[in-house]
Amino acid sequence: xxxxxxTSIKPESRRIHSVDDRTLPSGKTGQHHVxxxxxSPALLECRQLMKSYVKGSVTIPVLRGIxxxxxxxxxxxxxxxxxxGKSTLLHLLATLDAPDAGEITFEGNRIDNLPSSSRDILxxxxxxxxxxxxxxxxxxxxxxxxxTPIMISRGAVSYLLNRRKHQNHAKxxxxxxxxxxxxxxxxxxxxxxxxxxxxxxxxxxxEPQLLLADEPTGNxxxxxxxxxxxxxxxxxxxxxxxxVMVTHDNSIAQEADRTVRLVEGLVEKx
Amino acid sequence: MDGRRLFLAEGxxxxxxxxxxxxxxxxxxxLASIMSVTLGVATLIxxxxxxxxxxxxxxxxxxxxxxxxxxxxxxxxxxPEPAWHMQEIQRVLxxxxxxxxxxxxxxxxxxxxxxxxxxxTKWINFLGxxxxxxxxxxxxxxxxxxxxxxxxxxxxxxxxxxxxxxxNFPTSGWQxxxxxxxxxxxxxxxxxxxxxxxxxxxxxxxxxxxxxxELPDDIPELPSKLDSGVTQTSLDxxxxxxxxxxxxxxxxxxxxxxxxxxxxEQHTGVILGMAICTSRHKTADGxxxxxxxxxxxxxxxxxxxxxxxxxxxxxxxFTVVDLYESKMSEYDxxxxxxxLSKLQEMRNMFHPExxxxxxxxxxxxxxxxxxxxxxxxxxxAHFPVETFGYSIQSWRDMxxxxxxxxxxxxxxxxxxxxxIIAVAGFGIxxxxxxxxxxxxxxxxxxxxxxxxxxGVMSIFLSYGFSLGIVGSGVGMVLGLIFVKYLNExxxxxxxxxxxxxxxPTIYYFETxxxxxxxxxxxxxxxxxxxxxxxxxxxxxIRAARLHPVEALRYE
Numbered sequence: 001x002x003x004x005x006x007t008s009i010k011p012e013s014r015r016i017h018s019v020d021d022r023t024l025p026s027g028k029t030g031q032h033h034v035x036x037x038x039x040s041p042a043l044l045e046c047r048q049l050m051k052s053y054v055k056g057s058v059t060i061p062v063l064r065g066i067x068x069x070x071x072x073x074x075x076x077x078x079x080x081x082x083x084x085g086k087s088t089l090l091h092l093l094a095t096l097d098a099p100d101a102g103e104i105t106f107e108g109n110r111i112d113n114l115p116s117s118s119r120d121i122l123x124x125x126x127x128x129x130x131x132x133x134x135x136x137x138x139x140x141x142x143x144x145x146x147x148t149p150i151m152i153s154r155g156a157v158s159y160l161l162n163r164r165k166h167q168n169h170a171k172x173x174x175x176x177x178x179x180x181x182x183x184x185x186x187x188x189x190x191x192x193x194x195x196x197x198x199x200x201x202x203x204x205x206x207e208p209q210l211l212l213a214d215e216p217t218g219n220x221x222x223x224x225x226x227x228x229x230x231x232x233x234x235x236x237x238x239x240x241x242x243x244v245m246v247t248h249d250n251s252i253a254q255e256a257d258r259t260v261r262l263v264e265g266l267v268e269k270x
Numbered sequence: 271m272d273g274r275r276l277f278l279a280e281g282x283x284x285x286x287x288x289x290x291x292x293x294x295x296x297x298x299x300x301l302a303s304i305m306s307v308t309l310g311v312a313t314l315i316x317x318x319x320x321x322x323x324x325x326x327x328x329x330x331x332x333x334x335x336x337x338x339x340x341x342x343x344x345x346x347x348x349x350p351e352p353a354w355h356m357q358e359i360q361r362v363l364x365x366x367x368x369x370x371x372x373x374x375x376x377x378x379x380x381x382x383x384x385x386x387x388x389x390x391t392k393w394i395n396f397l398g399x400x401x402x403x404x405x406x407x408x409x410x411x412x413x414x415x416x417x418x419x420x421x422x423x424x425x426x427x428x429x430x431x432x433x434x435x436x437x438n439f440p441t442s443g444w445q446x447x448x449x450x451x452x453x454x455x456x457x458x459x460x461x462x463x464x465x466x467x468x469x470x471x472x473x474x475x476x477x478x479x480x481x482x483x484e485l486p487d488d489i490p491e492l493p494s495k496l497d498s499g500v501t502q503t504s505l506d507x508x509x510x511x512x513x514x515x516x517x518x519x520x521x522x523x524x525x526x527x528x529x530x531x532x533x534x535e536q537h538t539g540v541i542l543g544m545a546i547c548t549s550r551h552k553t554a555d556g557x558x559x560x561x562x563x564x565x566x567x568x569x570x571x572x573x574x575x576x577x578x579x580x581x582x583x584x585x586x587x588f589t590v591v592d593l594y595e596s597k598m599s600e601y602d603x604x605x606x607x608x609x610l611s612k613l614q615e616m617r618n619m620f621h622p623e624x625x626x627x628x629x630x631x632x633x634x635x636x637x638x639x640x641x642x643x644x645x646x647x648x649x650x651a652h653f654p655v656e657t658f659g660y661s662i663q664s665w666r667d668m669x670x671x672x673x674x675x676x677x678x679x680x681x682x683x684x685x686x687x688x689x690i691i692a693v694a695g696f697g698i699x700x701x702x703x704x705x706x707x708x709x710x711x712x713x714x715x716x717x718x719x720x721x722x723x724x725g726v727m728s729i730f731l732s733y734g735f736s737l738g739i740v741g742s743g744v745g746m747v748l749g750l751i752f753v754k755y756l757n758e759x760x761x762x763x764x765x766x767x768x769x770x771x772x773x774p775t776i777y778y779f780e781t782x783x784x785x786x787x788x789x790x791x792x793x794x795x796x797x798x799x800x801x802x803x804x805x806x807x808x809x810x811i812r813a814a815r816l817h818p819v820e821a822l823r824y825e
Binding site for chain 1: 282283287288289296712714715716717720722817819822
């Protein structure tokens with residue numbers, strides 16, 4: 001696997017984090033280039049988040065009142081043991097699931113109670129996600145997988161008219177993650193590290209403001225895991241991408257700017 | 271691009287098209303499930319084509335033979351004053367009627383002498399027809415064997431030229447009659463010495479050839495075309511040809527006067543239905559052959575009732591002048607036609623008071639634009655059954671039960687075959703559920719990437735739609751090819767199985783008739799696609815309702 005990461009980012013690659021005029025469903029313009037040191041408003045904030053699962057007659061509380069906030073440009077890792085509720089928290093942040101109580105705001109707007117169509121748009125255009133098991137679509141090539149979020153947001157005609165532009169963008173991203181030689185391969189023809197790189201490229205194609213990573217190195221060997229971390233660090237440092245990463249691995253968690261430890265559904269006070 | 275079109279185009283997001291296309295190309299199990307739709311569609315098209323082919327042939331023939339409307343009088347003495355009736359009909363119907371013909375119609379028995387000295391009796395529908403007008407009300411002439419009779423019907427025996435294109439058709443006409451009479455006369459001059467031997471030869475013709483029996487020298491030369499049937503058997507040296515004397519004597523007693531010379535005279539001409547005087551069978555090498563019990567030029571005897579109040583049987587000899595082959599076995603095996611005036615004279619069909627000739631029915635041909643049922647009802651109103659006692663029926667009324675049965679058969683077949691496609695639909699449903707389960711994680715991924723539930727649903731709906739299109743499209747093409755080469759395929763199946771698929775001896779068709787109705791094909795295809803889409807609705811809803819987190823965690 002190639003671990004070569006471009007040290008200098010091409011001008012067009014800046015697009016991954018360029019300022020645009022997209023607005024949230026509520027109509028608020030996104031904010032960028034905010035350093036973690038600034039005491040600017042949080043990009044993402046959750047207050048007293050609660051979530052429990054019902055199994056038969058037993059209710060299992062998973063999150064018991066999480067308070068957590070994130071400013072733009074931050075790289076935060078959420079660490080905790082298995083069953084501590086870190087993945088559940090990430091799913092709530094990604095609006096894939098709704099909390100039982102508490103609220104989540106993104107750029108000051110509440111997002112946990114949005115209608116599903118607005119949440120779909122949020123996930124498609126504002127959040128990027130990567131997973132432990134990569135979750136690439138097996139029927140599509142690497143390039144098509146990377147383009148999937150664009151294909152979801154665009155109609156067929158609009159997509160086809162701008163196909164070249166989208167493809168070039170996807171190719172740039174694949175080059176950024178060092179996978180430009182695998183464009184037409186199917187996921188099953190790739191190694192684990194390569195698949196995760198493709199998944200990262202896919203999460204960046206819609207130029208999101210926030211990357212949510214769920215155990216991105218959990219299924220990789222140490223060397224490949226470090227490569228992926230290197231890419232994430234670069235994205236954060238050079239492209240100012242805000243990243244929330246869930247992991248159970250302390251050494252991986254150390255790569256982040258800040259670590260939030262979850263213990264039994266609560267944020268551990270440091 | 272206007273807003274509406276833009277909306278439609280935007281509504282069809284790229285990922286749905288791409289994914290349903292990829293699923294179509296990679297999920298062969300679904301293609302297997304769609305095969306049943308393919309076969310169902312193909313079968314429906316073939317069955318409908320064959321059924322409408324048969325129905326069309328049947329309608330064409332029935333309608334052609336039956337004329338549009340028949341006014342029938344059941345009185346033994348018949349319907350008086352047919353000319354007045356025809357004037358009235360013309361007055362009532364005006365332009366709706368284009369031709370009329372009087373017909374005498376009577377049940378009868380035909381007696382055909384066989385070459386082995388026995389005779390054969392068959393029940394027939396005996397019709398006296400007006401040669402000038404009968405052909406105007408129904409398709410009669412095209413079904414005659416002699417080409418000249420097709421253009422200009424005559425009840426006079428023709429010299430020869432009966433259906434020369436037909437394989438194995440025996441020499442007929444005067445040529446045959448003279449040869450036969452000559453043969454009979456030559457034989458009758460021989461002393462009938464070996465009746466016992468001849469009788470045994472009839473029973474076991476091939477067991478032991480009769481050496482003592484010799485043909486006389488003065489037998490006329492056999493016409494060159496003669497090859498099978500009655501005449502060939504009668505030429506065979508081992509055959510008991512002097513048995514003809516016996517029947518001849520009966521024949522002479524009843525009909526022949528001393529002055530009648532069959533060598534150059536004929537009885538009243540009769541046109542016999544093909545199946546009355548033939549037996550169709552298959553030879554060992556699979557060839558369909560007609561065995562002719564008699565042929566144009568031969569004499570037959572017909573017994574029929576007279577027209578009086580006290581019914582008596584009339585025995586008359588007729589000379590077969592032509593054969594009638596409509597290829598509808600019901601008609602070909604019962605119809606015999608003679609000139610109207612001759613039958614009226616023979617049956618004594620004269621009105622007791624006026625002395626004018628009577629008929630048993632009037633047959634009408636209507637203007638193609640006229641409505642059959644309306645015209646029939648107008649006639650019924652004009653000739654009330656209470657007063658006249660006539661039965662007035664359209665050809666559809668007369669063949670009602672058969673037409674209804676065929677219609678019913680077609681409907682039932684269609685329902686059954688469509689049920690087969692519906693059953694195939696359940697196969698698709700099961701396969702689709704399986705695919706949705708298999709794709710659970712991918713559905714979760716799509717949702718996490720922002721695909722709306724509606725979009726996920728439409729992936730599977732468009733997958734079902736494209737499977738339906740592929741399945742029924744292939745089925746349609748297969749069905750149409752099958753119909754086009756149906757007879758070749760039937761032949762191939764016959765070779766393969768040794769079983770006869772289509773027996774021309776039953777149907778009187780040389781080939782299986784087919785008519786492909788484009789509308790039927792379109793409906794069958796649309797129906798099959800709809801079933802595939804319907805079958806994909808439930809799995810698509812299930813896919814749409816999957817919780818993204820649970821879907822992502824699905825192992």
